[in-house]
Amino acid sequence: xxxxxxxxxxxxxxxxxxxxxxxxxxxxxxxxxxxxxxxxxxxxxxxxxxxxxxxxxxxxxxxxxxxxxxxxxxxxxxxxxxxxxxxxxxxxxxxxxxxxxxxxxxxxxxxxxxxx
Amino acid sequence: xxxxxxxxxxxxxxxxxxxxxxxxxxxxxxxxxxxxxxxxxxxxxxxxxxxxxxxxxxxxxxxxxxxxxxxxxxxxxxxxxxxxxxxxxxxxxxxxxxxxxxxxxxxxxx
Numbered sequence: 001x002x003x004x005x006x007x008x009x010x011x012x013x014x015x016x017x018x019x020x021x022x023x024x025x026x027x028x029x030x031x032x033x034x035x036x037x038x039x040x041x042x043x044x045x046x047x048x049x050x051x052x053x054x055x056x057x058x059x060x061x062x063x064x065x066x067x068x069x070x071x072x073x074x075x076x077x078x079x080x081x082x083x084x085x086x087x088x089x090x091x092x093x094x095x096x097x098x099x100x101x102x103x104x105x106x107x108x109x110x111x112x113x114x115x116x
Numbered sequence: 117x118x119x120x121x122x123x124x125x126x127x128x129x130x131x132x133x134x135x136x137x138x139x140x141x142x143x144x145x146x147x148x149x150x151x152x153x154x155x156x157x158x159x160x161x162x163x164x165x166x167x168x169x170x171x172x173x174x175x176x177x178x179x180x181x182x183x184x185x186x187x188x189x190x191x192x193x194x195x196x197x198x199x200x201x202x203x204x205x206x207x208x209x210x211x212x213x214x215x216x217x218x219x220x221x222x223x224x225x226x
Contacts, residue, residue: 042217105214
């Protein structure tokens with residue numbers, strides 16, 4: 001499809017396990033974002049990739065969270081030693097613009113993570 | 117990042133106009149005003165953005181105060197499908213980072 005694709009759509013894991021969430025951005029989009037949304041809450045910024053620049057990791061809540069992006073394609077968000085408070089919907093978005101403050105973000109449907 | 121303030125919730129009847137306010141008293145000269153909305157169980161979607169002048173598109177209109185310290189998103193005729201959380205966000209030129217607040221939950225009644 002032409003939109004942002006995220007997988008898995010749902011993930012249930014046990015406390016202490018590691019999880020990987022995948023995001024396929026829209027082809028040609030240089031910017032990629034990860035956000036987290038806990039139940040009934042707003043979106044929490046996690047990390048932002050722009051081309052080959054160093055990612056903005058200022059929103060990652062702890063060192064258990066990391067993300068990688070290969071070039072301008074797929075990104076993986078990894079959560080190590082998951083905790084119950086990590087349960088949330090993890091949203092990925094991509095965008096064309098760079099530093100113009102006008103580019104539209106296109107969001108995926110999200111990956112719902114439940115940590116038991 | 118400059119902050120925005122929105123009411124937690126608003127209500128409207130179907131086919132009536134809706135005016136969603138946003139205060140951003142600390143806005144800088146290079147901040148663009150963006151609006152996104154999030155329908156239930158979906159990721160957010162772009163609605164509109166502007167800098168100084170009022171803007172119109174197929175989804176909505178954006179009215180920006182002359183001093184830019186506030187703005188209003190206008191839905192000309194609300195439909196049931198417009199029920200969503202609406203986020204007003206300031207975005208500085210030179211960064212692509214978008215910081216969402218808590219937004220306004222709009223309920224639309226038939």
